[in-house]
Each structure stands twice: as C-alpha cells, then as structure tokens.
Amino acid sequence: MAGATLDPRLLAPGAGPSPAELVAADLGGGPALLRIEGSAPSWAELAGAFDLWTTDPAEADRWAKGFDRAPRAAMCGALLVRAASVSGDPWPGLVAESTTYSLLQAGPEFREWLEHRPRAARADARPRVRVERDDRCWEVVLTRPDRHNALDARMRDELYVALDEARSRPDVTVALRGDGPSFCSGGDLDEFGTAPGPVDAHAVRLGRSLALLVSEMRDRIVVGIHGACLGAGIELPAFARRVVAADDARVGLPELDLGLVPGAGGTVSIPRRAGSPALLDLLLSGGTVDARAALAHGLVDEVVPGARLRARVLELARR
16 A cells, blocks of 8 residues: 555445455555444454444444544544654644644635634633632633633633743642633634634644643643533643543534644643543544543543532642
8 A cells, every 4th residue: 555645534344445455554554544443353353453443333423424524634633643652742742733733724624614604703801811829729710701711812822821830830739720611612713714824823833832831730730620621621631630520521522523633732632641542532423521421531530519629629739
C-alpha cells in the first residue's frame, strides 16, 4: 500500500480488504486511516491493530454515522491519536493538533458548517473569570453562566492570565469550576471562523495554550465539572491530576458536526487520561455520556452530588 492515496474510509467485515490483506499491508503506518469494527474470529485476531473495535452492531453503526458526518475530520482525528505520545512532553501533540485544526478550518466540511451558521451575536464586556485567593488555594471560576460558560477569546485570555499567575506561585493550588448550569459547553460557536485566517488562529492557539498551561500545572489543579462539558469543557480538565464530576455532568466531543477535530488539547489529554479508544468513541459517537459513564471510562475520577461539588473540589485542592 506504499504510495497509496490517503482515502478516508471505514473497514468492516465484508467491506474492503480481507484480514489477510490487512496483515500483508502492515497497517502500523499504512493509509487505512480509521479501522473499527469486526466480529468474525478472523477479524478478532486483528483487534490489537485497530483504532476501535466492537462486536456490537449498534455501536459500530454509531461510529459509522459519525464518520460519515465528516470523513476528512474523522480521518485526521484518528491520525492525531495514533501519532500522539501518551506520556512525556505534550507540546508536539498540541502543535500537531492545532496544525490539523487549522487545516480543517480551511477545508470543505468546516466551510459548509460555517455557511449555515446564523450571524454571530454581539459580544458583551462582562468579566469571564473570577479568582478567589487565599494563601494556599486559588478558586478560579468561569463566569459566563448565561452561555453555559462557552469559551470565547475573552474567557481564554482571562483564564490564561489567572492560571499563569498561579503557575508563578509554586505554593498555590487551583480549584477550577464554573458558575451556572454548566462547567463549560465548549468553544463559543459565534467566534468560529472569525479569525483573519487559519494561520493566525494557529498562532493564537499555541501562543495562549490553555492546554499546555493546565498540563504544566496538572499536579496543582483540581477541576469540578457539571452540566454540559463539551469540547474544551472536557479536553482541558482531562489534563488535571484530579477531575470531580457532579452527577448531572454530560461529557461529549461534538467537533465532527463542525468538520473539525478537538482543538483544546483533547487529542493529547483524553488518550493520556482514558486511552485512545475513549477519545475516538466520543468523537465518532457525537453525543454525550453521563457522569457515571465518564467515570467508567476514566474521564473523571469521582462523581458527587451537585450540591457537594464545590466543597469536594476545594477539599482536594487544599490537600
């Protein structure tokens, strides 16, 4: 298969190459870019070489439908996950993710989504982040509750400043949470596609990388999540040493609906925390999982009643 054109596709029993042909092709670095489903014994023998594997037809159907929403983006997501290191310096993976994200912003799937978006709402000037400091623990709170703490440029910048200041204080731990009905519903869709160009957006993402900052501070950050935790709302917490979920939390990666891959560090943080299959499952499924399912997948470390979330996060951060 050397020199073959990269063709976004799914491989399943009865479609595409046979197991013997896949073995002969040496899939480890070849261009069969997203390989998921199988049930027959001959396919089961290949399970270790597959990005995702299931014997459940309903699960395979969900993945296939997700793939069909944005085949190019799904292909890129699988490639990023394969290339990412599950330990060590996260920076190369973050650069690769941002580069891929920018390429997809110039691609047909994102352009089609953008063409059908309504005109962006006028931005408000209210603060996006509140910091409550004591000697040992800073409580950093997202304060855009009416928009489910959608992450816009203002929130990104204010959160970066707050966390960067905490980083300069080695004796300080951080308890990160959100006001209102949700921790963070992901990036603010009203700002998608408003950068001067993909290269400029790439430079901003890397120059003010919340993902890198949280990763560097991971042993000093505890995150409490609740309500909608989509896109950045799970990608950033996944870098932290401890993530506590309220029992109403719903976790998801909706990026394929936009023709994109995760862009807030998720292709690095989620595989490191929960494994590569968890990332691809969330991405392809397109829906959300509840707090208990997130706990079972390793996306969060514990689940508490919503009324206890703040107290539990502060308790852990102060240890």
